[in-house]
Amino acid sequence: MNENPMYLLPNVILEPLFDRWYAWSHLISPATAAMNITGRHLKIMNSYIQAPQIHAAAVKNPKMRGGPFMDLGGGRVDEVKALRDRTLTEHKELVELSDALKELDQLLITKAKGFTLQPLYREIPEILKGYVELVYDLNNQPAYRIFESLLYKSKYYKPSAQSIAISITNNDERPFVLSTPRLNEPGVIHLDIPFKDSAIDKLSRMKREAGSVSEIAKLLGVKEEDMPLFSTFFTDTPPQPYKPYTGNKVRMRYFGHACILVETKDVSILIDPVVSYYGYPQEVDRFSDMDLPEHIDYVLITHNHQDHILFETLLPLRHKIGNIVVPRTSSGSLQDPNLRYMFNSIGFNNVIEIEDMQTIRFHDCSITGLPFIGEHGDLNIQTKICHHVKLGAFTMLFMADSCNVSSELYKHIHDAVGDVDVIFLGMECEGAPLTWLYGPLMTKELNRDMDQTRRFAGSDFEQGRALVEIFHPSEMYVYAMGQEPWLEFISSIKYTPESHPIVQSNKLVEYCAGVGVIAERLFGEKEILYSKVKENATAL
Numbered sequence: 001m002n003e004n005p006m007y008l009l010p011n012v013i014l015e016p017l018f019d020r021w022y023a024w025s026h027l028i029s030p031a032t033a034a035m036n037i038t039g040r041h042l043k044i045m046n047s048y049i050q051a052p053q054i055h056a057a058a059v060k061n062p063k064m065r066g067g068p069f070m071d072l073g074g075g076r077v078d079e080v081k082a083l084r085d086r087t088l089t090e091h092k093e094l095v096e097l098s099d100a101l102k103e104l105d106q107l108l109i110t111k112a113k114g115f116t117l118q119p120l121y122r123e124i125p126e127i128l129k130g131y132v133e134l135v136y137d138l139n140n141q142p143a144y145r146i147f148e149s150l151l152y153k154s155k156y157y158k159p160s161a162q163s164i165a166i167s168i169t170n171n172d173e174r175p176f177v178l179s180t181p182r183l184n185e186p187g188v189i190h191l192d193i194p195f196k197d198s199a200i201d202k203l204s205r206m207k208r209e210a211g212s213v214s215e216i217a218k219l220l221g222v223k224e225e226d227m228p229l230f231s232t233f234f235t236d237t238p239p240q241p242y243k244p245y246t247g248n249k250v251r252m253r254y255f256g257h258a259c260i261l262v263e264t265k266d267v268s269i270l271i272d273p274v275v276s277y278y279g280y281p282q283e284v285d286r287f288s289d290m291d292l293p294e295h296i297d298y299v300l301i302t303h304n305h306q307d308h309i310l311f312e313t314l315l316p317l318r319h320k321i322g323n324i325v326v327p328r329t330s331s332g333s334l335q336d337p338n339l340r341y342m343f344n345s346i347g348f349n350n351v352i353e354i355e356d357m358q359t360i361r362f363h364d365c366s367i368t369g370l371p372f373i374g375e376h377g378d379l380n381i382q383t384k385i386c387h388h389v390k391l392g393a394f395t396m397l398f399m400a401d402s403c404n405v406s407s408e409l410y411k412h413i414h415d416a417v418g419d420v421d422v423i424f425l426g427m428e429c430e431g432a433p434l435t436w437l438y439g440p441l442m443t444k445e446l447n448r449d450m451d452q453t454r455r456f457a458g459s460d461f462e463q464g465r466a467l468v469e470i471f472h473p474s475e476m477y478v479y480a481m482g483q484e485p486w487l488e489f490i491s492s493i494k495y496t497p498e499s500h501p502i503v504q505s506n507k508l509v510e511y512c513a514g515v516g517v518i519a520e521r522l523f524g525e526k527e528i529l530y531s532k533v534k535e536n537a538t539a540l
Helices: 030-050 052-058 077-090 092-111 118-123 199-205 213-220 224-231 311-320 339-345 407-417 435-441 448-453 461-471 485-491 500-514
Strands: 012-018 132-136 142-146 162-168 189-191 249-256 259-263 268-271 296-300 321-327 351-354 359-362 365-370 386-391 394-399 422-426 475-479 518-521 526-531
Touching: 012 199, 012 311, 030 052, 030 077, 030 092, 030 435, 077 092, 092 118, 092 142, 189 224, 199 213, 199 311, 213 224, 296 311, 311 321, 321 339, 339 351, 365 407, 407 461, 422 461, 461 475, 461 500, 475 500, 500 518
Parallel strands: 268 296, 296 321, 321 351, 394 422, 422 475, 475 518
Antiparallel strands: 012 162, 132 142, 162 189, 249 259, 249 526, 259 268, 359 365, 365 386, 386 394
């Protein structure tokens, strides 16, 4: 039987899940996945089972937004119990790995007193032996290093827990995903396939290339009873063709939050891809994934948080990406998983690691990694980097979530790279406390007063002004604020005019205007054309 070729609808979501929880990078690396299962998922599920109505009330309270509360209206307790029981059974090894990591931490606290650590290797929990190295820092503080590459080869790496939930979205409203698992819902098909499966690429291509619905359904393992719903995800109407930039300038397109596309007629660079969908009524103008080129030469990742590494965006783009550039790390610390291992494990075989002050050159362009302070609550995390992009003589500095607590650092950087034409600066200067993201990895509860001081934070006004004075940009744009409505399901952010980040960024924009620097806090979408020989820019 012949069938007409069909296109995937532009507002179809491919939602990546791990054990039915929204998948982010800490659920891929085995050690962090283990700690999140016990320190986040099981804890939230047990809390909900005991007091579902408390959760129902909490999610309605704006002050509780983004907290550890399930958005299930106080119902579906039996389904949550079933998910919890299945987690304890199917992920018994990861629960044991989490317990072993906690036991190892306690071993070092009680017995590592500055003398040789060699006798303690005998006391390492059995399942961790051969996967860790015991170390001291120069002040005799004990720690351990994980051989993460070996854990990915072990039974503790769980691609079988990965799946895709496919559905259609008609608005930007979604529950905060780190606290609510994806139970069965009408209109949603769950596909039990690992993220590396090439069928995801074939399905994603169908947004632009028509194909056979029955063939892609077979590749994805769609059940016969789900075929009527699956067929509604497709249309015979071709999308508007993408118009690549062919001019002689540099085109900058802001896609929301920290996501920016930089194009010339020869090259395309996409920073921190978190992209909205197209095909439903929208109150805020935005570029969508349909506004991305057919081939993206370089994707640049600044750091390992879910608003900068979003699998929901990256997996459907995988077939388009030439190279994905990530910060290099080999620390082996629990809180700092290696991004190359993570991306390789989920099917990205084109990963380039970049270090501080290392440069990648191509055509008449270069990408240089720069040191990055801030956004990690003072944890020792190496997997973070800013990007200095040079196209011809034109330079751009992308500083998502950088906190300028040491202007001396940026003066040294300026000595190396010189003035820049445009700075993009994150100013979410009063973010979530440390435990919001890293709490499940901590074996000792952090004092609340300490936690409140150790927030994820970008630069405030004074810190931003210092950067203007150091780099002398012609333009300064505030971004990475998490304001766009399509970000709320991962950021939980809703600002008011009195919110500290809004007040601080307003002051920076006003200051820049007073000293002749073009400035704006970006929101929604923005397009600017720049000359590669530093003529005036044209905003569109």
